[in-house]
Amino acid sequence: MSRVVVFDRFGGPDVLRIVEEPVVEPAAGEVRVRIEAFAVNPLDLMMRSGSMPAAVALPHARLGVEGTGLVDAVGPEVTGLEAGDPVILTAVPDASVRGSYAEYTMVPASRVLARPAGLGVAEAAAIWVAYSTAYGALVEKARLRPGDHVLVTAASGGVGRAAMQIANQIGAVPLAVTRHAAKTDDLIAAGAAAVIATDRVDIAEAVRHHTGGAGADIVLDLVMGPGQQDLLAAARPGATLVAAGFLDPRPTPFPGGTSLTIHGYRSFEHTLDTVVVRRMAAFLNAGVRLGALRPAIDEVFGLDDVVAAHRHFEKGIHAGKIVVTV
Template structure:
């Protein structure tokens, strides 16, 4: 099969085209997918620059997110069958199982039928960010109707789906953006309050929006400085979740005074630690998101689709920052 591989860490130029053996089904619960599109995520660029997250020998095929058509299934697979269109987050963490390739082997627990009417590039762009946002809002924070929620980076990959999931859960949403255009995007997604962090004070804007109370839930998708700035914007006993490492030097004294519950979210843990039950739940999360999509309550913004041979260019664009939505690689048949 054709694939884009890395033989060692480095810049985008380490991604090179290669010919690899087609994967073979060796497990009764495995699904062989002919990949049609792969999502590009920040974790891809980190693995490319630092090295695989899972120990492996030989080349690494990146790409956690994929969508395509089932080619063959193991003897005990019941959820999908050959010819079905599917989406999933699986592979891409080290070794030759990844989605920057024509085929990928996926465990049945992680795979779901593609939502009806969803274009294949949107299906490939969605799983990692959907599962991340769902786990942060539902599993970590226990989001409830009527709560006031702050989503940082509302036009970004995780941010733009987190806004929609929070609104679908009955919450009221504020978000941070970097431009008037991105504020318009956030409002269309359902955010009541869009704060341009380049022009406005986060604390003052949140205080005005919550009448001085602070937000019940905040999701940091940006990094340590934003995490620190968010603490005084929280309501007492609120939930502050980050998808990034908050750093070693953070002062949590104000968080303690507010009795905040602080959570870390990494949706890759079930794959990294081979936790079957958690992998099955992530498959269930995709099924719940599919229902929201089919009801018109959830959508995925793809900023650009590129041929998978341009994986290096996709990484350059992602690392440049400021992107709205997701990038996708289209896989040659």
């Protein structure tokens, strides 16, 4: 049997419960993964609360788009993977049916990658969503280059921290945006070239100061909402803004009359593309090997404490990823 986290109604963390389900055999092209750990992501909270734009079928819905574990069994027609191989999940498109909040899950063999050498289980559970999102937004969409000044909002979160490390690996200059000046030292330690605390300074003025008056070359907006107008003012003419987040539920004004190139971005745009995933994996493995890419872990919970993990996430005070070990 497999212990699985499910929910039968939308609501707060308390709707989550653990049940036991039979362990089934993988179908053709699939692998069964024994999950060792998974990370909590904003998408999980949206699914659980009922705020997802896409429908989530109740009751008995599952959660989890990220995790790491060992291949437990391989289905017919699967090559290149064997039982015991340590892997990370790269995409769980049907998370409400086969999410990673479980002792075992089944995914297409094409949706797992070898776990990068040198990562512990908690780090491996926390690396893919944040780093693939940041890489896809900055490298694949915005064409980040050495020397570019990159303005990163929600810099204390998992994607924000990944974006700063990726910028440093490429030779760009990450400028971190935070609402609280108290986070300055932590963000500098996390890789920011400079920190812009909106409780102290105006974003546009601060960015001009740090870029010699030019403005940011790339803006990674992980928040959205009305505050995006301040980011547009902080960018140089002809810059690129990538909207890759949804932390502010308020409407985002249409950015009319701007010379910026603006992209919307969701990670499944690239994590379902095997060619891009190969590039992501190569970049990730190189960064881990060189010590340039390393996920920050805020706190680790056990599976029995998954409700507490969600409560902790909702407080919004975490610095790095929240991980649950199975």
